[in-house]
Amino acid sequence: MSLGGMTKEATPIRSVCVYCGSQPGRDPDHMQAGRLLGKSIASHGLQLVYGGGTRGIMGAVASGVLSAGGHVTGIIPEFLMDKEATRHSLGQLNELIVTADMHERKHKMFERADAFVALPGGIGTLEEIIEIMTWAQLGRHRKPMVFGNINGFWTPLLELLQHMRDEGFVHTAHLVQPLVIDKAEEIVPGILGAAASKGREGESGIISKL
Numbered sequence: 001m002s003l004g005g006m007t008k009e010a011t012p013i014r015s016v017c018v019y020c021g022s023q024p025g026r027d028p029d030h031m032q033a034g035r036l037l038g039k040s041i042a043s044h045g046l047q048l049v050y051g052g053g054t055r056g057i058m059g060a061v062a063s064g065v066l067s068a069g070g071h072v073t074g075i076i077p078e079f080l081m082d083k084e085a086t087r088h089s090l091g092q093l094n095e096l097i098v099t100a101d102m103h104e105r106k107h108k109m110f111e112r113a114d115a116f117v118a119l120p121g122g123i124g125t126l127e128e129i130i131e132i133m134t135w136a137q138l139g140r141h142r143k144p145m146v147f148g149n150i151n152g153f154w155t156p157l158l159e160l161l162q163h164m165r166d167e168g169f170v171h172t173a174h175l176v177q178p179l180v181i182d183k184a185e186e187i188v189p190g191i192l193g194a195a196a197s198k199g200r201e202g203e204s205g206i207i208s209k210l
Helices: 030-044 056-067 104-110 125-136 155-166 184-201
Strands: 015-019 046-052 072-077 095-099 116-118 145-148 179-181
Touching: 015 030, 015 104, 030 125, 030 184, 046 056, 046 104, 056 145, 072 104, 072 179, 095 104, 104 125, 104 145, 116 125, 116 179, 145 184, 179 184
Parallel strands: 015 046, 015 116, 046 072, 072 095, 116 145, 145 179
Antiparallel strands: none
């Protein structure tokens, strides 16, 4: 699918895409972080865009938004509907978009979101946020990107990214500088604060330093 719909222009922060695990993981703080982030998204008047799963951390984020009266858009491929969710629980979302495959899912998530957050998760979560960073490096968007580094979950990856920079393999590195935030309740204020700061500077991009 073409990436032609992407834009370099800054947009108001109206929706947040959250990438995270469809499993709860071993650290209970990760599930709690999902719920806190969901409630924070709703309390700030923003909408959640996510992969549609109703289990694990994905489910925690969605339930957090819904419990606080917020709006949830789930985007899920048909083949994952019975693996990452149940059809009954999917019916509780405000909006459900069923895609033909993973590529269409990711592109629709990009189109619907004004910022991206990676909470703890597995290979799929890693692949999704890295792809968003790749598109930023290629100049296809200037949307905020955040690592929710709950209990240092993303620290090994962040060290690898710094190593890549140091070795000269991250070109246009100034475009690939996501926020790193340790506490779930500080993620949305961090995104909005960065957006406001860049707006005052009159810049079109909203990217903060690693």
